Amino acid sequence: MIRDFEKIRLFSTQIAKDYAPDLLRLLHLYKDISASEAASRLGMHIRTVQEFFDGLHLAGILNKQEVYESKRPYYRYTLSAEKIKLELNIASFAKNDLHSDKPVLIRERKNANARFTTSRNNLFISSVTIWIGEGRQRNEKRVNLTNAQGRFLFNLPFPEAPSQSVDEMMNKADIPDEHRSEIMDIVNLLIEHNVIETM
Numbered sequence: 662m663i664r665d666f667e668k669i670r671l672f673s674t675q676i677a678k679d680y681a682p683d684l685l686r687l688l689h690l691y692k693d694i695s696a697s698e699a700a701s702r703l704g705m706h707i708r709t710v711q712e713f714f715d716g717l718h719l720a721g722i723l724n725k726q727e728v729y730e731s732k733r734p735y736y737r738y739t740l741s742a743e744k745i746k747l748e749l750n751i752a753s754f755a756k757n758d759l760h761s762d763k764p765v766l767i768r769e770r771k772n773a774n775a776r777f778t779t780s781r782n783n784l785f786i787s788s789v790t791i792w793i794g795e796g797r798q799r800n801e802k803r804v805n806l807t808n809a810q811g812r813f814l815f816n817l818p819f820p821e822a823p824s825q826s827v828d829e830m831m832n833k834a835d836i837p838d839e840h841r842s843e844i845m846d847i848v849n850l851l852i853e854h855n856v857i858e859t860m
Contacts, residue, residue, distance in 0.1 A: 662746045663721060669747050671720040675713055680705065684713055688723070693737040714738045755842060764826040766860035767848065771820035775856040785811035789847075791854045802854075809840040810847045817857070824860040 663669055675681060680703070687699050696711040703710075714736075717723040722745060723738045774792040779785070791802045806814065812834040818825050825833075831844060851857040 662748055664748045664750070666749065666753075668720045669749055671716055672722060672745070672747070675716040675720070678713065680709070681713070684710065688738065688740050689743070693726070693739045695735055695737050697735070764828065765848075766824035766826055767830075767852075767857050768818035768822060768824040768860075769820050770855055770858040773820075773856045775851075775854070777814065779815070780811065784815065786814040787811055789814070789851070789856070791851075791856060793854065804847070804850070806847065807840075807843055809834075809836050810843060812836060813844050814847070824858075 663672065676685075683703050684699060687694055687702060691698075696714055697707050699705070699714075700707040700710040714723060714725070718725045718738065722741060724741050726737050726739075727734050728737055776790040777786050778788045778790065780787045785808065786806055788806055789804045791804070793800045793802055813830055813836055816825075816830045816833050827841075827844065827848065831838070831841070836844065848857060852859060
């Protein structure tokens with residue numbers, strides 16, 4: 662079972678190659694095989710096969726053993742398992758600060774380099790444009806918001822107004838708790854870019 666994301670990425674990169682099924686078949690048929698043997702068997706360039714085998718080795722799919730022939734070292738490869746299972750926990754990519762014991766009080770930062778664009782009916786925010794950098798080096802980052810995020814930010818206190826908690830704003834905007842993760846994602850982004858300040 663492979664659970665490490667980097668190993669899953671390495672494995673996925675290798676098996677996406679057009680020649681992957683042919684090389685995997687050889688690895689299954691042979692007790693062990695070298696890159697040169699596999700390359701000559703399939704009419705491939707040895708470096709291509711070597712990179713494929715080394716990638717699978719780093720992913721934990723192949724065993725790699727150094728052997729000597731006429732005092733010249735080379736590697737032989739064997740499958741570490743006949744069947745491979747991958748398990749990817751997508752939740753592990755989310756930040757751990759989505760649910761905090763201490764309420765986070767927020768409001769719009771004064772003189773923030775951002776523009777909130779409202780919807781046509783002025784009932785929610787449709788996008789936020791953030792300016793990053795100074796002078797000619799300044800870049801524009803435009804973030805299109807989900808409906809829940811737009812309703813939430815529509816209730817964001819102005820710079821001079823008292824700060825409110827995320828929970829208060831979600832309740833005011835009638836946003837179910839199932840949207841909390843996407844709400845906190847946009848809050849964290851705007852805090853990172855100094856558009857929102859916390860208390």
